[in-house]
Amino acid sequence: MTAVATREATLAAEPTHHGIARVTKSQWFSPAAAVVMFLVALFFIPAFFDSFWIANFTQMAVFSIVAASAGLLYGRVGLVSLGQVASYGIGCWVTIRLSFGTPWPFPIIVIIGGLAAVLVGVLIGLPALRVSGLYLALVTLMLAAGMEIVLNNFKFANGGPGFKGVATSLSDIKPTRRPSFALTDVTYYRFLVVGAFVMFILASLLLSRKPGRAWESIRQSEAAALAAGIDVTRYKLLAFALAAFMAGVAGGLYAGTVPKGMSIDAFNRQSAIFLIAVVIMGGIYSLWGGLLGAFFATCLLKFLTQNVIGHQFWTRFALSLFGFGLLVNLIQSTRAAEKKGIQA
Amino acid sequence: MPGLGEFWPYIIQGLAFGAMYAVTGTGLVVLYQTTGVVNLAFGAIGCMGAHLAWSMLGGSLSKPTPHAEGWRILAYPLLVVVCAGLTLAYGICIAPLLARRDPLVKSLGTLGLALLLLGIMKERWDTSKPRAIELPSKKFTVAGGVVTTTQLVALGFAILVVVVVTIFLKQTATGTAMRAIANDRDVSSLLGVPTRRIEALAWLGSGVICGCVFLMLPPLFKSLDQGTLTWFIIGALGGAIVGQFSSLTVTFFASMAIGVIESVLTPFSNNFQFMSDFRKMTPFIVAVAAIMWISRRRTVVLAGREMR
Numbered sequence: 001m002t003a004v005a006t007r008e009a010t011l012a013a014e015p016t017h018h019g020i021a022r023v024t025k026s027q028w029f030s031p032a033a034a035v036v037m038f039l040v041a042l043f044f045i046p047a048f049f050d051s052f053w054i055a056n057f058t059q060m061a062v063f064s065i066v067a068a069s070a071g072l073l074y075g076r077v078g079l080v081s082l083g084q085v086a087s088y089g090i091g092c093w094v095t096i097r098l099s100f101g102t103p104w105p106f107p108i109i110v111i112i113g114g115l116a117a118v119l120v121g122v123l124i125g126l127p128a129l130r131v132s133g134l135y136l137a138l139v140t141l142m143l144a145a146g147m148e149i150v151l152n153n154f155k156f157a158n159g160g161p162g163f164k165g166v167a168t169s170l171s172d173i174k175p176t177r178r179p180s181f182a183l184t185d186v187t188y189y190r191f192l193v194v195g196a197f198v199m200f201i202l203a204s205l206l207l208s209r210k211p212g213r214a215w216e217s218i219r220q221s222e223a224a225a226l227a228a229g230i231d232v233t234r235y236k237l238l239a240f241a242l243a244a245f246m247a248g249v250a251g252g253l254y255a256g257t258v259p260k261g262m263s264i265d266a267f268n269r270q271s272a273i274f275l276i277a278v279v280i281m282g283g284i285y286s287l288w289g290g291l292l293g294a295f296f297a298t299c300l301l302k303f304l305t306q307n308v309i310g311h312q313f314w315t316r317f318a319l320s321l322f323g324f325g326l327l328v329n330l331i332q333s334t335r336a337a338e339k340k341g342i343q344a
Numbered sequence: 345m346p347g348l349g350e351f352w353p354y355i356i357q358g359l360a361f362g363a364m365y366a367v368t369g370t371g372l373v374v375l376y377q378t379t380g381v382v383n384l385a386f387g388a389i390g391c392m393g394a395h396l397a398w399s400m401l402g403g404s405l406s407k408p409t410p411h412a413e414g415w416r417i418l419a420y421p422l423l424v425v426v427c428a429g430l431t432l433a434y435g436i437c438i439a440p441l442l443a444r445r446d447p448l449v450k451s452l453g454t455l456g457l458a459l460l461l462l463g464i465m466k467e468r469w470d471t472s473k474p475r476a477i478e479l480p481s482k483k484f485t486v487a488g489g490v491v492t493t494t495q496l497v498a499l500g501f502a503i504l505v506v507v508v509v510t511i512f513l514k515q516t517a518t519g520t521a522m523r524a525i526a527n528d529r530d531v532s533s534l535l536g537v538p539t540r541r542i543e544a545l546a547w548l549g550s551g552v553i554c555g556c557v558f559l560m561l562p563p564l565f566k567s568l569d570q571g572t573l574t575w576f577i578i579g580a581l582g583g584a585i586v587g588q589f590s591s592l593t594v595t596f597f598a599s600m601a602i603g604v605i606e607s608v609l610t611p612f613s614n615n616f617q618f619m620s621d622f623r624k625m626t627p628f629i630v631a632v633a634a635i636m637w638i639s640r641r642r643t644v645v646l647a648g649r650e651m652r
Contacts, residue, residue: 025397080448130639134382134448138581139635145578153621227582270462273455278605280452328458330449331441338444 034200037291041193046186053299054189055154055257060073060253060298061192065199067279067297068290069246072203074276075284076212077239078219079132082272083140084247088118089267095255096262097157099177100165109176110195110252114245121149121244125237132222144272148264156262158263177257188256195253197339199246207287211238261285270319277322280329297322352489354607360495361503362603363502364561365627368580369503369587369595371553374513376589377526378492378546380441382451387577388458388465389430389551390558393571395469397423398477420479424555428548430461435547440540458574465570475568479560498560505553506596513592522546579606582627585633598634602627 044058070084095113098104104112124143131139159174160167167173182191206212214235217225226232255262265271274297282293302316368386377384400419401410414417434457442450469475481494513519521542524532533539561576562568583599609623 062604080452088374122626130633133446134451135585135635135639137448137451138382138585139632141578142581142631145575146625146628149622268571269578270571276452277456312593317463317467319459319466323459323461323463324455326459327438327453328444330453330456331438334442334445334449 015112015225031204034197036203037191038197041197042190046189051185053302054185056299056302058185058192058257060294061189061196062250062257062294063278063297064291064294065196065250065253066247066275066290067264067293068203068287069243069250070275070279071282071284071289071293072207072246073239073243074279075286075289076219077215077236079239080137081124081140081240081243082137082276083144083147084243085267085272085275086124086144087121087247087291088246088251088254089147089151089264091117091119091251092262092267093151093154093156094248094252094299095252095274096176097165098321099255100157100159100174104176106256110249110255113255114248117244117251119244121240121247122237122242125240129233129236134203141269141272145269146209148268151264151267156264158261173260175260176255176258176262178262180302182256188234192257195249199249203242203246203287206238206242211235215239256300274319274322277326281322281325296325350611351608354486354610355604356486356489356491356495358604358607359600360498360564360603361607362600363498364557364564364649365580365583365599365603366502366596367505367553367557368577369583369599370502370509370555370592371550372577372581372584373587373589373591373592373595374509374522375546375550376447376584378522379435379439379443379525379543380450380529381454382447382449382581382584382589383431383454383550384451384577385434385454385458385461386550386554386580388461388574389427389575390554390561391568392461392465393423393426393555394477394558394562394568394573395475395570396426398469398475401422403475403477405470405473407475409478410481417466418601423559424552427555427558428551431551431554432544432548435544435551439543439547462570462574469570471570476566477562477568479563480617481563494560494563498564501556501560502596502600505556506592509549510592515538518542518545577629579624582631582634585631588638598630602630605630626644 041057041061045056066084066088069087070081073079073081074086091110091113093113094116095109098109098112099106102109124140136158154164155166157165158167158172159165160172178188179191182188207215214225214230217228218229218232218235222232251267254266278293278297279289281287281296282291297318301321371386372382375381397419399408400422401412401416403410410416434454438453439450442453465471479494481492483492485491513523521537522545524535524537525542529539538615558573561573565572574631579602580590582597583595584600586598587595589595593647606623606626609619609626612619
């Protein structure tokens with residue numbers, strides 16, 4: 001959030017078109033850095049880390065997509081959605097259900113899961129056409145809470161019969177499917193890294209083109225964007241659809257990381273709040289922020305648990321850590337904005 | 345479809361939960377009106393107070409539902425003091441640092457506090473073990489349905505709070521100052537209204553209300569589940585949203601309606617089982633519908649003015 005003030009200040013001080021051009025061309029996702037990061041994640045990490053850390057980097061890859069999707073909405077379009085967890089959950093539910101119900105290739109059902117999440121994303125986006133700011137955050141928080149209740153009732157499929165596909169007998173519960181080419185943890189991790197890379201590239205491509213410029217304009221002033229002939233409705237819905245697709249795909253990819261009996265804990269209200277804290281701590285004005293936030297929330301916490309205190313202290317205390325981080329970030333960005341003489 | 349007589353206990357229960365929603369909504373509205381903050385940490389603060397009270401009552405893994413005996417009865421006032429103190433501390437120490445931000449950022453700050461407290465509670469009190477707090481309560485029958493004194497106290501307290509707060513805001517100098525700040529903080533400050541002090545008072549009042557709510561909520565839930573109590577606030581927001589964070593009367597009636605609807609859907613079964621399964625979505629459906637209705641005419645802000 002410190003970056004909020006810096007960017008606000010820059011955009012206020014410089015001609016607007018200059019600010020937009022600078023943001024879209026250089027800040028979002030440097031291609032060279034992205035490729036290096038991708039290659040390191042693909043080859044270096046599996047070669048030098050054991051299975052424990054591979055599992056953590058797998059979680060990080062999934063979480064980075066969800067965090068980047070929420071950051072994209074907040075940082076780029078200025079819409080705070082606390083409902084990204086709902087899209088994440090829908091993507092996961094659809095992927096798991098189809099993985100048991102159809103013989104379709106895993107990557108295809110992950111994409112279908114993402115598309116199903118788009119429907120939810122657009123549903124969440126509809127109120128966003130009329131409200132913004134606090135009311136939007138509250139609406140999306142309520143939708144996330146509502147989705148938790150829906151998932152609680154539907155439960156995740158586990159190879160059982162019927163529409164829900166839920167088996168009640170322990171002996172009938174089947175393991176979640178993975179792609180045939182990524183059955184081991186390391187190969188699935190690599191599959192996830194490729195999936196995350198594709199999602200980041202997709203977001204980056206849209207951000208550096210016409211939609212990205214339209215979103216920047218809407219974020220700065222919706223009235224000015226309307227006056228400039230930008231179809232605000234279309235671009236807001238596109239933003240929600242893209243963010244939901246990313247979160248849905250992340251949910252689908254997450255499905256393969258849990259061998260049996262997916263729990264709804266990753267998709268509850270607390271996760272929705274935790275996600276926004278992670279996103280703000282990582283930084284909302286760059287896709288890298290999603291990656292950084294995900295690193296904090298997964299690998300750093302595990303490192304602290306392993307090496308500093310242990311006994312699950314940091315895992316339990318993670319909420320406090322991120323709560324404190326969220327507060328510090330908000331206060332720092334306020335101070336930075338006031339220093340620049342801007343009322344944020 | 346259940347018979348009409350079967351609804352009676354659920355109506356009583358719904359009125360009690362609706363009352364808790366209403367009191368919480370009142371606390372939220374008063375604070376939002378004065379400071380522009382929707383205190384999303386309301387539930388976490390109350391849950392923290394309830395857990396401390398549970399420990400003071402002598403609760404342990406072998407005694408998950410302790411009873412107040414001797415000096416331990418002080419745990420109940422302690423709960424209110426802890427809630428008021430935590431809320432006031434946030435209002436004095438953190439909230440002023442975010443005072444110049446928009447209501448969204450100010451409210452996100454309280455989410456930070458909620459996460460902070462939730463982490464402490466998870467570390468200190470193992471979440472996998474059942475816990476509960478009970479108030480001294482009696483049961484009696486009214487028109488064939490069992491009513492507890494806790495339910496009656498909750499209902500009476502809600503009515504009392506709404507009436508007292510409404511009168512306070514309209515008839516007292518401090519209430520007038522609160523309304524002035526809600527109207528325009530900068531102009532009120534220029535006219536000599538001690539904004540910081542009034543805002544601190546609003547935080548304190550909200551904290552006391554929080555303490556009172558969480559004195560009654562765990563006995564009504566019959567549990568100290570951290571997730572349920574902390575995020576109780578999300579359901580309670582429904583009434584406040586219908587009242588547009590300004591009308592205490594609308595907030596009260598909307599909250600009561602939400603509580604009753606949510607509760608009377610419980611006994612549905614067979615073909616109507618889904619109504620029971622999804623009854624907890626009532627506050628969310630009502631709130632989202634209210635927001636859509638409130639904002640049915642799309643507006644944009646141009647040069648500080650709202651344009652249709």
